[in-house]
Amino acid sequence: MTEKPGVVVTGVSGRMGRMLVREILDSDRLRLAGALEREGHDWLGRDLGEAMGGAALGVVVQDDPLDAFARAQAVVDFTTPAATVGFADLAAQARAVHVIGTTGLSDADLHRIHVAARHAVVVRAGNMSLGVNLLTQVTRRVAAALDADWDIEIVEAHHNRKVDAPSGTALMLGEAAAAGRGVALEKVSDRGRDGLTGARERGQIGFHAIRGGDIVGEHEVIFAAAGERITLKHVASDRALFARGALRAALWGQDKAPGEYDMLDVLGLGD
Numbered sequence: 001m002t003e004k005p006g007v008v009v010t011g012v013s014g015r016m017g018r019m020l021v022r023e024i025l026d027s028d029r030l031r032l033a034g035a036l037e038r039e040g041h042d043w044l045g046r047d048l049g050e051a052m053g054g055a056a057l058g059v060v061v062q063d064d065p066l067d068a069f070a071r072a073q074a075v076v077d078f079t080t081p082a083a084t085v086g087f088a089d090l091a092a093q094a095r096a097v098h099v100i101g102t103t104g105l106s107d108a109d110l111h112r113i114h115v116a117a118r119h120a121v122v123v124r125a126g127n128m129s130l131g132v133n134l135l136t137q138v139t140r141r142v143a144a145a146l147d148a149d150w151d152i153e154i155v156e157a158h159h160n161r162k163v164d165a166p167s168g169t170a171l172m173l174g175e176a177a178a179a180g181r182g183v184a185l186e187k188v189s190d191r192g193r194d195g196l197t198g199a200r201e202r203g204q205i206g207f208h209a210i211r212g213g214d215i216v217g218e219h220e221v222i223f224a225a226a227g228e229r230i231t232l233k234h235v236a237s238d239r240a241l242f243a244r245g246a247l248r249a250a251l252w253g254q255d256k257a258p259g260e261y262d263m264l265d266v267l268g269l270g271d
């Protein structure tokens, strides 16, 4: 029997990091090959299981990605843009599948990831859930069916620790709506109106971010016209959903050619 693919979890003490560890330990198809945290973190050098408040796992939390990735077939990464671009280079060197859930990536960050993907499989998505990825397809189709008399607004809500806005998911939905309309999102995007903004411009796609409490992730795409309105909505109530999607991507990527992929590829939802 071949060995199960080994996964390194980056940002292992984070909200997503802990969720990923639990899901890998529950999985009969993957094994935990390493655990990374940032320099100076108080979990470094400790057994991961004990740091998480449970029994020892025999995996020590470290801050050396090169060493960890050399023992892994996949790196599952929900950290920060600065950390993720560095991991992209190193995961590519190690020929490990790099699953990127980190959001808030700049165009320069995306370029670095694109270059790394010449040498290894990268799967990146602002949202790893089946529901949201399906919603992007529905959004694109609805936007394609309606003209610009229908104003498109995207409203997202997340917990009060989230550091980026609009959310990665909101941007995916915005890209889908823009693609349906046949326009470039950056030309029509209007983010967080405030003050004497003037009337809404025809064809704009608006973004609005709510931050509060422990909201896991909620997204609405509103199509509003004179006398009627369509609202498409997704609610995530459990972060495990994102972790399971990311681990599915880590497995899916094992036999793929180097390149950039997304969750539509993983879920077989692409056109």
Ligand SMILES: NC(=O)c1ccc[n+]([C@@H]2O[C@H](COP(=O)([O-])OP(=O)(O)OC[C@H]3O[C@@H](n4cnc5c(N)ncnc54)[C@H](O)[C@@H]3O)[C@@H](O)[C@H]2O)c1
Binding pocket: 010, 011, 012, 013, 014, 015, 016, 017, 036, 037, 038, 039, 041, 078, 079, 080, 082, 083, 100, 101, 102, 103, 104, 125, 126, 127, 128, 129, 164, 168, 242
């Ligand atoms: N794509 C999705 O489905 C999805 C789902 C949830 C969250 N996210 C995104 O994932 C990211 C993390 O979210 P979170 O809620 O877990 O955040 P978090 O702040 O709880 O966790 C991030 C972790 O990364 C660690 N980290 C930072 N720099 C590091 C480095 N250089 N090396 C190793 N570890 C490092 C931090 O110490 C922290 O533990 C965010 O960008 C968020 O938007 C994406």
Ligand SMILES: O=C(O)C1=N[C@H](C(=O)O)CCC1
Binding pocket: 103, 126, 127, 158, 159, 162, 166, 167, 168, 169, 170, 216, 217
């Ligand atoms: O908790 C977060 O942060 C989330 N980030 C992703 C986003 O930016 O869309 C996915 C939902 C949760």
